[in-house]
Structure formats: structure tokens, C-alpha cells
Amino acid sequence: MTVTIKVNGVEHRVEEGLSLLEALRRLGYYVPSLCYDDRLSPQGSCRLCVVEVNGRLTTSCTTKVQDGMEVRTDSEQVNQVRRDVLRLLAMNYPRDAYAKYPFKEFHVALSKYGVELQGTSRPDLIDNSHPYIVVDMNRCIKCFRCVKACDEVQGYHVWRAWGRGGRIMIRPDGPDLAHSSCVSCGLCVDACPTGALEDRSVLTYGWPDTWVKTTCPYCGVGCELEVGVKDGRIVDVRPSRTSVVNRGNLCVKGRYAWDYVYSQDRVLRPLIKVDGEWREVSWDEAISFVASRLKEILAKYGPGSVGVLVGARVTNEEEYLAGKFARVVLGTNNVDSCARVCHEPSAQGLEDMLGTGGATNTFEDIDLARTIMVVGSNTTENHPVIGNRIKMLAEQGRVKLIVVDPRRTEIAEYADYHLALRPGTDVVLFNAMANVIVSEGLIDEEFVSERVEGLEEFKEVVSNYTPEFAEKVTGVRADVIREAARLYATNKPSMIFWGLGATEHVQGTEIIYQLIDLALITGNVGRPGSGLMPLRGKNNVQGTAIMGDHPKKLPGAVPLTQNIEMFEKLWGTKLNPSPGLDGIEMVEAAMRDDLKALIVFGEDVLMSHPYMEMTEKALSKLELLVLVDMFHNETSKYAHVFLPAASSFEKEGTFTNAERRVQRVRKVIEPLGESLPDWQIIIRLANAMGYGDYFRYSSPEDVWNEIRSAWPAVYGITYGRLEREGGLPYPTPRLDAPPVKVLHVGQFTVGKKTRLRPVAYIPSPEQPTEEYPLTLITGRTLYHFNMGSMTRRTGNQVIEPEDFIEVSEGDAKALGISDGDVVRVTSRWGSTLIRARVSRRVSKGVVFATVHHPEALINRVVSPAVDRISHIPEYKVTAVRVEKAS
Ligand code: SF4
Ligand code: SF4
Ligand code: FES
Structure with a gap:
């Protein structure tokens, strides 16, 4: 719906419900503001955004557009108020501040209205304690944006106003920022219109000349970043204000933890280990050494003796090429990803039961859910942007929250019900919740009769798990289990989020079956605001799961046993049909001397696998261990070759986040030293192995287009479309249609109906004993x-x-x-x-x-x-x- 307003005599149609300030800005009118930030609720306190509406002065940030409004943005009366506001603020504002940062919002307004600064700086108002943020309260104009950013978006309430009237001071809740409850998200810095809060990196290296939008290299939320570059160097990172994923917000990792790119110990030249010492070599030497060793090992022991492991640091295109390299060049299906040690149960569980190994809904649905259940996820620390969004909804009473976690995590403190179960007893707890839902008649009968099979068998299994029995095993009170189950089943739509606390168990996949069962019996699948959301760990774990880095699955999660012919045709060669070894099995095979060579892209196998003593022995037995990475790690001790990889800031490509959204990774700076993007390294290796003809790509976009041709779910996602529309979740099968955001509406990927998978509890082999209590x-x-x-x-x-x-x-x-x-x-x-x-x-x-x-x-x-x-x-x-x- 639109309304008509007249601005400075010109008629415009604008969206109904917008603030007048937003509407005027979208129409291109300059209206200065100080206390307004579109991520925060409007305050209307600074009065700089004043305009005339039907002849009366009003603050445009707190006024909604109305049909027939007549607005003047630059009358003498308006300009006079603005000048008065600015003059008052300028009285105590340091004179030298303007020259340094003319582009800050406050400074732009000062310049526009010709207001001179009057004040001087007091050194005691500068707080240099924080590693990332410099606080200079000489430049604070009391707009309260920092206070509101921390209160309303992050929920940490760090900044407080002390004193009254003209003597008011903004201070953190500790002696200084470093010793406050600040979690270093940088949002207050981003909101500050003067630079009173500023990034240390900008003060050190200068303000960026250009900004490049890309995707965070850390967690599966997949926040979009604006990366500031000056003279070819990254100098700052800010949140993208237009991203639907992070909505102008970031956490400390995405916002500030980018300096590893310039770390002194980054490996910038290829290395070969000779007599236990690393020796720098040329790329040609390193690649031909790896190729000839691989050829020897393949000739001597066969394709079953080699393997490839891919960490989620790399892009979709690189993951696809790594899998293709394993299958086409090495002739093996011994290819796996780091999903094996984090979310493979999620992909497997969702695929087994619903047919698509990804989240059923997108993050946008968080706002539509009435109940959210968070299972085994320390969300505010591990997926902070999403964790804080859920936390704030719970704090504001807009969502009911159930947290299942043995630890009292931060998000658990906001829960209506915190089910602090004994570690490893999840199966009993979820069966007991299902028991309550069944016995109290809370099943969504209509949904179940239309779309679910196996209810009787399911009822029989869960009937053994009464809340009283569960209390004994899990330690969670029976009445709390009952109330949480009722809430999840009745206060719909309900969403389940989970992390590694759900998956990293000996019954990990079955726990995911249980979560899906709970969603199915309550009709919480295939509807907005409901569904199942695995919070994938690394930035691109969702991508690795689907790009073919799997011993039994080809790209698009096509089972090796199904459609192998299609890939034989696409890749122009016969493929090995025997399932390969996964990451855990590869280590075991190395231990047995069955695996002889391993190439690892971006993963520290030794540090990330359990029972390190065994992993260490296994890796030490390999005849060839090649690492493709940015830094030496624990695995390097056993490696023979190190190939230096470019960071995600140094290459093009795409990542897929936890909500299935494919997003662009853009090259921000040139690769440092001689490092190369992984895709180029794979192509060089393929060439050296004599398979160059199978790897003729001139860019990641070329690779993506091949992926599109192999996997219909992303056919409609082109680089051009990502440029125009931003990240798109798959499936987007058509070029001219929007993505499917809610999966399984009306029918599942596996068909109209799916079958419940009841799970019986098998206690973990690791029970406490007198010796290990x-x-x-x-x-x-x-x-x-x-x-x-x-x-x-x-x-x-x-x-x-x-x-x-x-x-x-x-x-x-x-x-x-x-x-x-x-x-x-x-x-x-x-x-x-x-x-x-x-x-x-x-x-x-x-x-x-x-x-x-x-x-x-x-x-x-x-x-x-x-x-x-x-x-x-x-x-x-x-x-x-x-x-x-x-
Ligand atoms: S950096 Fe984030 S957590 Fe820290 S004070 Fe600012 S808004 Fe609050
Ligand atoms: S929440 Fe995740 S994706 Fe977002 S900034 Fe933090 S680490 Fe990066
Ligand atoms: S920006 Fe509108 S009153 Fe401050």
C-alpha cells in the first residue's frame, strides 16, 4: 500500500507505514539525523531531523507518513532549528575532531550548516583499554545510539547514562570498556555518529578508500560483511546494513577477528619437508612433487589408498572441485568433509526422513515463531547474531523459549524452561516429551493423518519413556518435561534450533530423528515460523554437505548408487561406484596401513579428531600428507607438503549458510605472498596428474555454472542474480522464480508422507566410574x-x-x-x-x-x-x- 505526500511542492507516492525520515531518504532528500538508526527504535530526542509537516515543525524520525501530508525539508524555520541544535552540541565538541573524520554523520551536518566547533579535548575522557574499540567521550553528543544498540539489539546493556541534565555522561558498566560486560560486537561503534566510539584499526591504518561486500569466514549464520580497504590492505569490517541475514549486526569474530590474514606466521610459499625441516620451494616444484608421489602411491596400492578431506573454510566451488578431484583424478570415493565431526547427523537425519539435508525454514521465520526450542546450542556464543535475536525476542516476551542443555548457557538464562539434562541422555528426554504429547492428546491429528506414517509403532516406543522414568535418567524434573512438551506442541508455530550438543553423541543421528519426530507429530514442519534448523558450525558446512565431499554422495547429495551415470557424462569419465571411507574411517585405515596418502584442505585433523594418541599414530604412518591451508597446525607435524591457501578475503566464490542461503564471497584484496585460492591449487594438481582437460575453468563462476548444470536445486542461482538480489536459499530451481524458503509445504522431498523413526535409548559407553567420576x-x-x-x-x-x-x-x-x-x-x-x-x-x-x-x-x-x-x-x-x- 502506498500513500501520497507532497515534499517541497513535489508529489510522491511512498510506502505506507514508513517513518517520514525513511520515506524522505528513500526519495533522495537530505535530512540530517543524530539519534536515529534504522536498526533501533526511534527516540526523537536530538531534533535534528526536524521538518515542516502541514506548516508545523515535527521530528521526521518519529512521524509516520500519512496520505496528503505536505512536507518542507529546507524551510528557513527548519534550517534555523537544525543550526541551533548543532550549535549547542558544538560548544563543547573538540575543534580538531572534524578534520580527521569529515564523513561522520555529525560532521557532515556541521559542515552543511556551517557550524564551527568550540571545545577542547580532555585526555581523561579517552579509554584505550579495549583491544578493538577506542572510546573518546570528548566526542560524545549524548545521542544514546550506543546505549540503544547494546540494549535493543545485543541485549548486553553495557552503556549507561550517568548523572543528570547537562552533566550526563555515557559510561560502560565496568571501570573501562575492556573490563565491562561488553562482548565486542562493535555495534555501538557502528551506530556512533561522531567517532566517540571508533575502531582501533581505523585509527591505526586510516579510513577505507573502498568497501567490498562479502560473507563472514566464521560460523554458519553467514553474516554479510562490508570490508573496508585502504591502499590494498583491509583496515576495517562493518556489518552490511542491507543483509537479510544479519540485519546490520555482527559478532566479535566477523566484526574484528580478521587480522589473521596479516599474521606474521602465515605460510606464504609452498613448503616441502626435507629431513624433518620445512624447505620453501616454488609452486611448480611443490605441485610436481605431490603429483609424482600420488602417482607412485596409486600405482603401488590403488585408489583405495588415497583420500581427501575438506574443511568448510573453502567455497562451494572449491568443495565441488575437491570432490571431483578425488573421484576423477584419484579414482576414489575416499572423500569427506569436516561435517563428519560436527553436523553430519543433521544432514543425514533430515535427508533420511524429509529428503533434504538442510534447514526446513530460513532465519526470517524466527520472527514468526511463537515457541523456539534450542537444543545443545550455546547460541549466543557460537551463532551470536541469531542467538541474540532469539534472546531479545524472549526478553521482550515475543517468543516462548525452551533450552535443552546440560549447561546453564547465556541463552538458558532467558528460557521459560531450561531442561538441564545429564550429558548423553537426550534420547530419553525427547522420548519423554513425545510421551507427553501422545498421552495428553497433543498430536496434530490432521497433519499426522495426511503426512505421517508409523504413528502406532512410535506410540509404542515412547510409551515406555514416562516423564517420571526420564527424570531418573536425565535429572530433569518430570513436571518440567511435561510443561515444555505442552508448550512446544501447543504454542505453535514452534521452531527447533540445534547445535553440536545434539549431534555429537553415539546416537547423534537418532537424536535428530527424534527432533524431526517431535516436529512431525505436532505439525511443525512445512509452515512459516515452524521447522527444524541445524545451526551449522563453520561458514560453509552446509556447502560441504552438498557439494559431493562425501564418501557415499555426489554433488547435490545424490547417492553414489543413484545417478552416477549423470556425473560420468558430465565429467566425461568412468567413476568408481564403491562407497569410500569417511574421515573417521580414513584415520582408522591409516592406522591399519590401508590409507597411504591424504590431502587435507583447511582442516586440522589432529586437533579436531578425538583420542588424539590414535590420530597421531595414524597420521605418522602416512606416506604422503599434503596440507592446503593458511597456517601450520598440529597436523603439520606429520605433513610432507604444505601448500599455502588464500583466505576467503582473497578470492571469489560462494558459501552456503545454515539456512541454505548461497551467498557471494568476493575478493577484497589480492592473495598475500604466493598463496593461491584452493580452486587454483586443485586445477594445478589436476594438470600435473595429467587430468587438466577435466578441469578447464577460468573462474569460480565457471565452476558454479557446472554445479548448476549438475544440481537442479541451484539452477536458478546465478552469480548475476546473487549480485542483483543478494544471497538466495536453495532450492531455487528456476531463473525467473524466487527461492523456496519454507521446505516441505504440502509434501516432503521424499514424497507426500514420511515415516516416524522411533528411537530406543542406548546409554553412552562413557559412564562415570569411581576412577573417572x-x-x-x-x-x-x-x-x-x-x-x-x-x-x-x-x-x-x-x-x-x-x-x-x-x-x-x-x-x-x-x-x-x-x-x-x-x-x-x-x-x-x-x-x-x-x-x-x-x-x-x-x-x-x-x-x-x-x-x-x-x-x-x-x-x-x-x-x-x-x-x-x-x-x-x-x-x-x-x-x-x-x-x-x-
Ligand atoms: S561492542 Fe557490542 S556489546 Fe560492547 S558495548 Fe558496544 S554494542 Fe555493547
Ligand atoms: S554470527 Fe557467525 S557469521 Fe555472523 S559475524 Fe559472527 S561468526 Fe560471522
Ligand atoms: S534523528 Fe530524529 S530526533 Fe534525532
Whole structure:
């Protein structure tokens, strides 16, 4: 709907419901503002956006457009008010501030209205404590945008107004910003119109000359970044204001943790290990060395002896090429991705039951859900932009929140029901929730009769799991299980989000079946605001799952046994039809001397796999281990060749985020040193192996177009369309049609009906014993990402310099452990030293350790037990003992 307004005598039609300020800006009129930010609720306090409406002065940011409005944006009366506002603010504003940053919103307005600055700077108002943000309160004009940004979007309430009237001061909730509750998202900096809050990088390197939009290299949210470049160097990152994914917001990783690109220890030339020492070589030498070793090994042991592992750091196009390289050049299906150690159960579970191994809905549906259940996801730390969105909806009472997690995470503090189950008892808990839904008649009968099969068998299995039985096993009170189940089933639409706390179990895939079962019996699939959302870990795990880096699946998740002919035709060669080994099996095969060569793109196998002692032995037996990466890592100790890869800021391509959205990765700077994008490295290797004709691509777009021709779900997504429309979720099968955002509407990908998969509980092999009385969970923190190879090389390392283990107050007291003590953690599999945090986040009997630093390397301790369906290791349950280190 539109309305007609007249502006400075000219008639315009504008969208109904817009603020007058937004409408005027969209029409191209200059209206200055200070307290307004389109990400925040309007305040109407600075009065700079004043305009005349039907002859009366009004603040345009707080006025909605109305039909027939007559508006003047530049009358003398308007200009006089604006000048008065600016003069008042300029009285105490430092004179020298303008010259440095003429483009800041406040400074642009000063210049436009010819207002001179009067004030001087006081050094005591400058706070230099924070690694990323410089606070200069000399330049604060009390617009409160920082306060509102932190309050309304992030929910951390760091900035507070102290004092009254003209003596009001904005200060953080600690002695300085570094010692406040700030989580370094940078939103307040982005909102500040003067530079009172400024990025240290900009102050160090200067304001960017150009901005390039790209996608965050960290988590599966896939936030869009604006990357600022000056003289060919990255100097700043800001959130994209137009992104539907992150809506002008970022977390500390996307916003600030980009400096690893320039880390002194980045590998910038190819290396070959000679007599235990790395020697720099030319690309030609490195590539021909790898090719000749691969040829020898293939000739001697056959294609089953080689494997390829692909981390989700790389683009879709590179993942596709890595899989194609394994199959076409090496003749093996021994190809897998890091999804094996994070979300393979999610892809497998969703595919088995619904037919598409991805989220059923998009992030946009968060606003439509009435109940959200978060399972095994420390969302505000691991997927912060989405976590904070859910948290704020819960805080504002706009959504009911159930959190299933043994830890009292930040998001659990906002939950209506926190189901703090004993680690490893998820199956019992979800069966008990299903038991309540069945026994209390809360099943969506209509949905189930139309679209679901196997209800009777399902009812029979869950009938054994009463809430009272579940209370005994899980430790969650029966009445809480009942109430949470009722809420999920009745306060619809309900969405389920999950993280690795759901998948990294010996019944990981079955737990996902259970979540899908719950959604099916309550009719929470195929509807806006409902559905199933695996919060994928790395930026492009969703891509790896679907680009063919899988021992049993070709690109598009086509089973090897199905449509192999199509790929034989497309790639012009016969393919090996025997399923290959997955990542876990490849390590086992190396241990047995069956795997001889491994190429790893962007993954630290040694640090990320469980039971490190075995992984170490396995890797040391390989005859050829090739790493393609930016930095040496723990796996490098056993590698023979290191090929330096470009970062995602140095190449073109696409990533696919957790909501199936394909987004562009754009080249921001030239690759540093001699590093190359992985796609070019794969092509060079293919050429050297004599398969160049199969890899004739001149750009990532060429590769993407081949993917489009192989996989109908992305046929409608072209680079041109991504440029024009922004990221598009798949399936988008047609060029002239929008993407399908809600999957399984009316029918599932597997057909009209799907079958429930009831799951019986099998206790984890890692039960506490007298010798190992505690249960260890491992996971991530806000400041570091997975094995930390990128974040450890940024200012995040200053904020959080080492791994830690959380120990409950009760256990700490019993064990004589104080906060900050170094403790020894020992399991049946290994032992390590790590610093203790005495914490209320974990219950008695449970400890939680982070996984980011090689010094602690908690995977020395983690059990090698794996899920029998997907082979994901059970990182979330290991029986351990913890002792104060002497
Ligand atoms: S950086 Fe983020 S968390 Fe910190 S004060 Fe600013 S808005 Fe709040
Ligand atoms: S939430 Fe994820 S994608 Fe967004 S900025 Fe943070 S790490 Fe990057
Ligand atoms: S921008 Fe409208 S009153 Fe401040």
C-alpha cells in the first residue's frame, strides 16, 4: 500500500507505514539525523531531523507518513532549528575532531550548516583499554545510539547514562570498556555518529578508500560483511546494513577477528619437508612433487589408498572441485568433509526422513515463531547474531523459549524452561516429551493423518519413556518435561534450533530423528515460523554437505548408487561406484596401513579428531600428507607438503549458510605472498596428474555454472542474480522464480508422507566410574572458532588467551580446586593440563572444556566412541577425573 505526500511542492507516492525520515531518504532528500538508526527504535530526542509537516515543525524520525501530508525539508524555520541544535552540541565538541573524520554523520551536518566547533579535548575522557574499540567521550553528543544498540539489539546493556541534565555522561558498566560486560560486537561503534566510539584499526591504518561486500569466514549464520580497504590492505569490517541475514549486526569474530590474514606466521610459499625441516620451494616444484608421489602411491596400492578431506573454510566451488578431484583424478570415493565431526547427523537425519539435508525454514521465520526450542546450542556464543535475536525476542516476551542443555548457557538464562539434562541422555528426554504429547492428546491429528506414517509403532516406543522414568535418567524434573512438551506442541508455530550438543553423541543421528519426530507429530514442519534448523558450525558446512565431499554422495547429495551415470557424462569419465571411507574411517585405515596418502584442505585433523594418541599414530604412518591451508597446525607435524591457501578475503566464490542461503564471497584484496585460492591449487594438481582437460575453468563462476548444470536445486542461482538480489536459499530451481524458503509445504522431498523413526535409548559407553567420576563436555566460546587457527591470531586472543575447563562449585570444593588453578584432566584415552574456571554454568558431576588451543588440546582426552549411523565422535560425553596439578 502506498500513500501520497507532497515534499517541497513535489508529489510522491511512498510506502505506507514508513517513518517520514525513511520515506524522505528513500526519495533522495537530505535530512540530517543524530539519534536515529534504522536498526533501533526511534527516540526523537536530538531534533535534528526536524521538518515542516502541514506548516508545523515535527521530528521526521518519529512521524509516520500519512496520505496528503505536505512536507518542507529546507524551510528557513527548519534550517534555523537544525543550526541551533548543532550549535549547542558544538560548544563543547573538540575543534580538531572534524578534520580527521569529515564523513561522520555529525560532521557532515556541521559542515552543511556551517557550524564551527568550540571545545577542547580532555585526555581523561579517552579509554584505550579495549583491544578493538577506542572510546573518546570528548566526542560524545549524548545521542544514546550506543546505549540503544547494546540494549535493543545485543541485549548486553553495557552503556549507561550517568548523572543528570547537562552533566550526563555515557559510561560502560565496568571501570573501562575492556573490563565491562561488553562482548565486542562493535555495534555501538557502528551506530556512533561522531567517532566517540571508533575502531582501533581505523585509527591505526586510516579510513577505507573502498568497501567490498562479502560473507563472514566464521560460523554458519553467514553474516554479510562490508570490508573496508585502504591502499590494498583491509583496515576495517562493518556489518552490511542491507543483509537479510544479519540485519546490520555482527559478532566479535566477523566484526574484528580478521587480522589473521596479516599474521606474521602465515605460510606464504609452498613448503616441502626435507629431513624433518620445512624447505620453501616454488609452486611448480611443490605441485610436481605431490603429483609424482600420488602417482607412485596409486600405482603401488590403488585408489583405495588415497583420500581427501575438506574443511568448510573453502567455497562451494572449491568443495565441488575437491570432490571431483578425488573421484576423477584419484579414482576414489575416499572423500569427506569436516561435517563428519560436527553436523553430519543433521544432514543425514533430515535427508533420511524429509529428503533434504538442510534447514526446513530460513532465519526470517524466527520472527514468526511463537515457541523456539534450542537444543545443545550455546547460541549466543557460537551463532551470536541469531542467538541474540532469539534472546531479545524472549526478553521482550515475543517468543516462548525452551533450552535443552546440560549447561546453564547465556541463552538458558532467558528460557521459560531450561531442561538441564545429564550429558548423553537426550534420547530419553525427547522420548519423554513425545510421551507427553501422545498421552495428553497433543498430536496434530490432521497433519499426522495426511503426512505421517508409523504413528502406532512410535506410540509404542515412547510409551515406555514416562516423564517420571526420564527424570531418573536425565535429572530433569518430570513436571518440567511435561510443561515444555505442552508448550512446544501447543504454542505453535514452534521452531527447533540445534547445535553440536545434539549431534555429537553415539546416537547423534537418532537424536535428530527424534527432533524431526517431535516436529512431525505436532505439525511443525512445512509452515512459516515452524521447522527444524541445524545451526551449522563453520561458514560453509552446509556447502560441504552438498557439494559431493562425501564418501557415499555426489554433488547435490545424490547417492553414489543413484545417478552416477549423470556425473560420468558430465565429467566425461568412468567413476568408481564403491562407497569410500569417511574421515573417521580414513584415520582408522591409516592406522591399519590401508590409507597411504591424504590431502587435507583447511582442516586440522589432529586437533579436531578425538583420542588424539590414535590420530597421531595414524597420521605418522602416512606416506604422503599434503596440507592446503593458511597456517601450520598440529597436523603439520606429520605433513610432507604444505601448500599455502588464500583466505576467503582473497578470492571469489560462494558459501552456503545454515539456512541454505548461497551467498557471494568476493575478493577484497589480492592473495598475500604466493598463496593461491584452493580452486587454483586443485586445477594445478589436476594438470600435473595429467587430468587438466577435466578441469578447464577460468573462474569460480565457471565452476558454479557446472554445479548448476549438475544440481537442479541451484539452477536458478546465478552469480548475476546473487549480485542483483543478494544471497538466495536453495532450492531455487528456476531463473525467473524466487527461492523456496519454507521446505516441505504440502509434501516432503521424499514424497507426500514420511515415516516416524522411533528411537530406543542406548546409554553412552562413557559412564562415570569411581576412577573417572565426572562427565566431560567439550565446546566453543564466543571469542574463538573451532581449532582457533584464525581467532588465535587476532585480538580475540587478548580477550581470551587460553582454553579453560568449567568445574561446578560443589566439585571444585570437593577436589580442592580454586578458580584459575591449572588442573589435570584424565580419561581412559589420555590426559592434559588446562586452567579451571569454577562456574555455576555446569552442574555437579559435569565439566565443560573449550577446544581452541593446542596447549590444552582437550581431544587428547575425548573418547573415540562414534555414532553408528554417521560416525560422528561423541565429543559431548567422556568420563574423566579432574585433579589439581601439582
Ligand atoms: S561492542 Fe557490542 S556489546 Fe560492547 S558495548 Fe558496544 S554494542 Fe555493547
Ligand atoms: S554470527 Fe557467525 S557469521 Fe555472523 S559475524 Fe559472527 S561468526 Fe560471522
Ligand atoms: S534523528 Fe530524529 S530526533 Fe534525532
